[in-house]
Amino acid sequence: MDLMVEGVSIALQRGEELAYPARRISFTVKPGEFLGLVGESGSGKSLTMLALLGLESCSPGVVEGRVRYRSEQGQLYPLEGLSHYVRWHGGLPRKRTAAWQRTVYRRMKPLLGRRIAIILQDAHKTLNPFLRIEDQLLEMVARQGRADAEKAGWWGRWRQRRSIHQQLRQEALRLLKALHFRDPERVLRAYPHQLSGGMAQRVSLALALASRPEFIILDEPTTGLDVTLQAALVDLIRQLKQERRLSGIIVSHDLMFVGKVTERMAIMFSGELWEIGPTHNVIHPDFPWKHPYTSYLLSFARQKRRGSAGPAFQNVLWQRPKQGCPLRKSCPVYLHQLDMEQRRQCDSADPSPVPVFPEHYIRCWQYAWEEQKHAAGY
Amino acid sequence: MQPVIEVQNLSKNFTIRYREDWRVYTYSKQAVRNVSFSVFPGEILAIVGESGSGKTTLGKMMVNLVRPSSGQILLNGQPVQRLSQRRFQPLRHLIQMVFQNPYASLNPMMTVREHLEEALRLADVTDPHAIEQEIQQLTQLVKLSPQVLTEYPDQLSGGECRRVNLARILARRPRILILDEPVASLDFAIKQIIVDLLLELHQKLGLTYIWISHDLEIVQAVAHRILVMFDGEILEEIPRDGSRRDGCGHPYTEILFTAAHRLHTWEQEDFSTLGAVLPQPTAGTTMASRERGCRFRSFCQRYRTIGRPKLCRETPPRFKTVSQNHLVRCHFPWIENPEVTPK
Numbered sequence: 001m002d003l004m005v006e007g008v009s010i011a012l013q014r015g016e017e018l019a020y021p022a023r024r025i026s027f028t029v030k031p032g033e034f035l036g037l038v039g040e041s042g043s044g045k046s047l048t049m050l051a052l053l054g055l056e057s058c059s060p061g062v063v064e065g066r067v068r069y070r071s072e073q074g075q076l077y078p079l080e081g082l083s084h085y086v087r088w089h090g091g092l093p094r095k096r097t098a099a100w101q102r103t104v105y106r107r108m109k110p111l112l113g114r115r116i117a118i119i120l121q122d123a124h125k126t127l128n129p130f131l132r133i134e135d136q137l138l139e140m141v142a143r144q145g146r147a148d149a150e151k152a153g154w155w156g157r158w159r160q161r162r163s164i165h166q167q168l169r170q171e172a173l174r175l176l177k178a179l180h181f182r183d184p185e186r187v188l189r190a191y192p193h194q195l196s197g198g199m200a201q202r203v204s205l206a207l208a209l210a211s212r213p214e215f216i217i218l219d220e221p222t223t224g225l226d227v228t229l230q231a232a233l234v235d236l237i238r239q240l241k242q243e244r245r246l247s248g249i250i251v252s253h254d255l256m257f258v259g260k261v262t263e264r265m266a267i268m269f270s271g272e273l274w275e276i277g278p279t280h281n282v283i284h285p286d287f288p289w290k291h292p293y294t295s296y297l298l299s300f301a302r303q304k305r306r307g308s309a310g311p312a313f314q315n316v317l318w319q320r321p322k323q324g325c326p327l328r329k330s331c332p333v334y335l336h337q338l339d340m341e342q343r344r345q346c347d348s349a350d351p352s353p354v355p356v357f358p359e360h361y362i363r364c365w366q367y368a369w370e371e372q373k374h375a376a377g378y
Numbered sequence: 379m380q381p382v383i384e385v386q387n388l389s390k391n392f393t394i395r396y397r398e399d400w401r402v403y404t405y406s407k408q409a410v411r412n413v414s415f416s417v418f419p420g421e422i423l424a425i426v427g428e429s430g431s432g433k434t435t436l437g438k439m440m441v442n443l444v445r446p447s448s449g450q451i452l453l454n455g456q457p458v459q460r461l462s463q464r465r466f467q468p469l470r471h472l473i474q475m476v477f478q479n480p481y482a483s484l485n486p487m488m489t490v491r492e493h494l495e496e497a498l499r500l501a502d503v504t505d506p507h508a509i510e511q512e513i514q515q516l517t518q519l520v521k522l523s524p525q526v527l528t529e530y531p532d533q534l535s536g537g538e539c540r541r542v543n544l545a546r547i548l549a550r551r552p553r554i555l556i557l558d559e560p561v562a563s564l565d566f567a568i569k570q571i572i573v574d575l576l577l578e579l580h581q582k583l584g585l586t587y588i589w590i591s592h593d594l595e596i597v598q599a600v601a602h603r604i605l606v607m608f609d610g611e612i613l614e615e616i617p618r619d620g621s622r623r624d625g626c627g628h629p630y631t632e633i634l635f636t637a638a639h640r641l642h643t644w645e646q647e648d649f650s651t652l653g654a655v656l657p658q659p660t661a662g663t664t665m666a667s668r669e670r671g672c673r674f675r676s677f678c679q680r681y682r683t684i685g686r687p688k689l690c691r692e693t694p695p696r697f698k699t700v701s702q703n704h705l706v707r708c709h710f711p712w713i714e715n716p717e718v719t720p721k
Contacts (some may be wrong), residue, residue: 040565040568041536041568084538086568196429199429199430220563223563224563225635226427226429227638228633228637229429229592231637231641254566300566302565312567
């Protein structure tokens with residue numbers, strides 16, 4: 001139901017150099033709520049998402065922070081939080097990777113594919129190329145069916161004994177219909193390589209939904225889907241939120257799509273969260289408080305006609321400055337709007353999140369000053 | 379003006395075989411049905427439609443990668459649909475296609491430089507000095523940094539990979555480019571950059587584009603003419619600015635534009651009403667059963683609201699001219715007041 005992420009950092013080591021594709025990421029996803037993780041490619045959003053489930057494969061991977069998940073019944077599952085597997089020697093982490101992997105796997109096993117479903121970016125990779133869609137989908141439906149059958153008791157099972165396969169097939173067809181397949185029968189017969197990218201995307205969504213998860217993680221769900229299907233997906237996710245109180249995370253670079261289905265949105269760039277808040281506030285052009293990077297993102301989404309949207313922000317994954325705000329070298333506010341005094345502040349320290357609205361935090365010095373003024377009684 | 383490409387009554391049937399229960403079944407799928415249009419020099423013609431509507435097959439037929447089942451393709455007035463690959467070879471200087479998946483069209487064992495050299499060899503540039511110069515020019519043309527030349531395709535980012543593909547294709551100096559989803563699955567900033575690059579090349583080299591896409595936002599901003607495809611048929615031909623102004627159009631185009639519009643507005647709109655807009659077949663019908671009458675009618679909201687007229691059930695619609703250069707394949711193309719009496 002709810003996922004609590006507290007200060008997770010992922011490290012990448014290249015010789016003596018250390019970079020953080022995700023640095024002290026913290027957020028909470030509440031029941032029945034979707035969180036959108038938005039950023040351009042290379043900003044570390046996919047990696048963060050994988051790390052939440054212990055699936056990331058970079059080395060040394062997660063080095064600090066913890067992730068916990070609370071199920072519908074209120075049981076608390078610790079997922080990450082294994083900082084005792086990491087020792088720091090001269091500023092570099094040494095991690096007992098095998099033991100860590102084993103532990104994370106043991107912790108994830110009761111959850112993944114049961115309570116938590118995940119849809120990866122490349123749908124063709126999630127499907128088994130040797131099996132027909134029917135066999136893969138019915139397996140997931142049947143797993144849920146077995147759980148239902150156990151609830152039904154021996155009399156229920158006796159009544160259902162004949163047509164189990166037919167029932168499962170009907171269930172699978174119903175799922176595919178809900179995902180707007182024109183010819184579900186043909187899809188069931190097909191092998192994954194016979195499907196187009198968009199179809200494979202929808203099939204993997206069907207696989208994920210077949211296990212009736214409480215929490216769903218979608219990585220770039222709109223790639224390969226055309227407009228009508230994107231609109232249908234918006235509709236489907238809203239419906240699931242209402243009916244099953246499904247919650248989840250959507251990782252995407254499509255700001256408008258994420259804006260349609262999520263309650264809260266986090267803006268990520270260069271491995272760090274810069275803004276997190278209610279979606280309406282974050283994406284609305286008239287909302288007064290915005291991180292400079294967010295306004296840069298919005299300038300792309302807003303323009304109908306073509307034309308460049310100003311100089312790009314530079315990703316500082318490997319060249320992160322020792323002190324000061326890491327984005328300041330390419331930040332238009334820093335370059336054009338601030339006076340010397342204020343710039344000195346930006347140069348001196350990394351900004352910390354400032355609340356500008358209930359549950360809306362921005363990491364930028366501009367708002368920290370406003371906050372200080374408020375505190376001083378201006 | 380003489381069209382550079384003329385497509386007349388083009389169709390493609392695919393025979394699909396599959397095995398089930400130790401028997402082999404075959405059925406025929408018509409990917410493109412009786413399509414006719416022409417492309418004029420210097421034009422950007424967009425083809426939009428949902429996935430599986432036959433856009434890519436149409437593009438592949440124009441570069442002789444798929445042989446049409448029937449119909450004609452005239453390149454500069456010359457029929458090419460029955461040419462062998464060898465006979466078509468000289469025409470590849472004229473027309474080239476950029477494929478949807480840029481990684482799949484590059485060889486993972488070759489560096490970017492080797493790709494460009496190979497393309498130049500095919501363009502009959504043999505002198506090593508000339509090759510070096512051409513590579514310089516091409517990388518500048520597509521704004522590729524020179525460091526990329528020594529890299530392998532798996533080291534490239536999505537945007538770079540698309541640039542390499544473009545450079546490789548431009549080495550043969552084509553006049554017509556068929557762009558199959560040139561900016562799909564790219565990040566917003568890179569998408570913008572690639573679109574700008576393509577338009578710049580269009581200006582600079584005087585190219586003709588056939589832009590296959592499902593991204594209506596970009597297509598509307600870029601294209602001179604839009605063809606809307608559904609299930610292998612062209613349903614509507616929209617001239618540049620006449621798109622939504624004259625209040626006419628095919629109901630399918632209506633669906634496409636409504637969905638795109640709702641996804642791209644700021645307000646948290648109510649999507650529950652969109653269920654009525656989205657194409658949903660009425661119960662018990664499939665596409666295959668639509669041999670008579672309008673093929674779109676089982677998805678058509680307008681057909682239902684005007685009382686399922688006999689005309690739609692009996693006669694397949696022809697193109698109607700609703701305003702200048704605006705053709706709609708629908709019996710009732712007027713949106714505002716469909717003045718019809720159900721029969």
